[in-house]
Amino acid sequence: MSELIHYKFADLYAMASGISSKPEQAGHGAPFLSFSTVFNNYFLPRILTDRMDTSEREQNKYSINEGDIFLTRTSEVIDELGMSSVALKNYPRATYSGFLKRLRPIKERVTYPKFMAFYLRSPLFRKTMTNNAVLTLRASLNEEIFSYLDLLLPDYDDQVKAGDLLFLLSQKIDCNNRINAELEAMAKTLYDYWFVQFDFPNANGKPYKSSGGKMVYNATLKREIPEGWADGTLDDLGRIVGGSTPSTESPSNFTSEGTPWITPYDLSGNQGNKFITRGTQDVSDEGIKDASLKKLPAGTVLLSSRAPIGYMAIARTELTTNQGFKSFIPVKGFSTAFIYYTVKGSLKTITQYASGSTFKEVSAGVLKTVKIVLPKSSVVEQFTGSVESIFKRQDVLEQENQQLAQLRDWLLPLLMNGQVTVA
16 A cells, blocks of 8 residues: 555545524425434435525535535534535535534545545544544634644545455445345234234134124223233333443453443443344442442343333343343243344333432333233244344344444555555
8 A cells, every 4th residue: 555645634525514593494405414313324314304495596505515524513512513425426405413513525536435435434533533532611623623624544545455455344344234224124023913903813824803803802901902912011021130330440340251241321322233142341249249230141132221111122242231131031922023023112111200319210010000001822932933133133233234334444554654555
């Protein structure tokens, strides 16, 4: 690879602020690029689903063209500042949010958009960005900070080779995510069809309720349910277990190769995935004893019960959690799959029951009051068998994505500093 070349960021791109819109403009009109879209994507999606009612003059001034880079301009926390997303095509009539900055290239064949998408999200550049950020009441990115930022880039041809390779890895990750989203929709639809609409297969294989299956009024649930089914609470699904935190004053309580220890923060970074293996930290045997932690078996359904409420995941392996969880261990005859969707379907009620002065929290006692329908075990077993292959496929694709992301993140610094070249 060629020697790296030093540039001033401001010499390669022109910075422009986004549109200042009014609430009545939102939700209709031309395509619109939002803060969340930029924050969550290395590249702008093929179609911008958000809408903003804008004039032709605004569409010309706040346009989105191939090669444009968008940065999050302001945030409550500094780690969300300057997150980038790159446009790989023109977006006719589209405009972008005032909470974003647009960087438009002013020199040809100096920066390759696909390479820049990964470069700007690399840990090295992110650290440079946040070190130069202004943090008052809100973190803010401005032209002054932009003028301080430097880029150390390989020549254009090497950027093309590296960028295309990294892009292919990301495309495979995106493809897997789309497959998993379709699989999730299939499993969730089946659950709703059977346990919400009560159209599970009857003895003749026909939809139970639609085919005239007997329904009985349940006074506790205040509605009709299939004959032979019962009312219950979330406590009937499994053993509800909390977690705790070992003393941080003893470094020996934590280790890099111990028992996985999950926090709500770990689940916030796991959104879009159904399963979780470990978080950012493990606990040692000493830490488990110190906090009287309970090891949760694989298949346990994790539910964050505070800060925030409602993040969910399924334990891929044996693990522990901090006190921000109420987890369901499947020991009462209901499968992981049934527990997962039943708890997920009860989140609105669970959240309504939350209480607390500093921050909202859901206790195990509250969960024991959330009413649910308890189907016959034979129907649950049939449902579990029907979605088993879906869950296995989702698990495989999630683990494949983790490996691809690790490969991408390992290659990036090597490609950036010339240690690795692409043939």
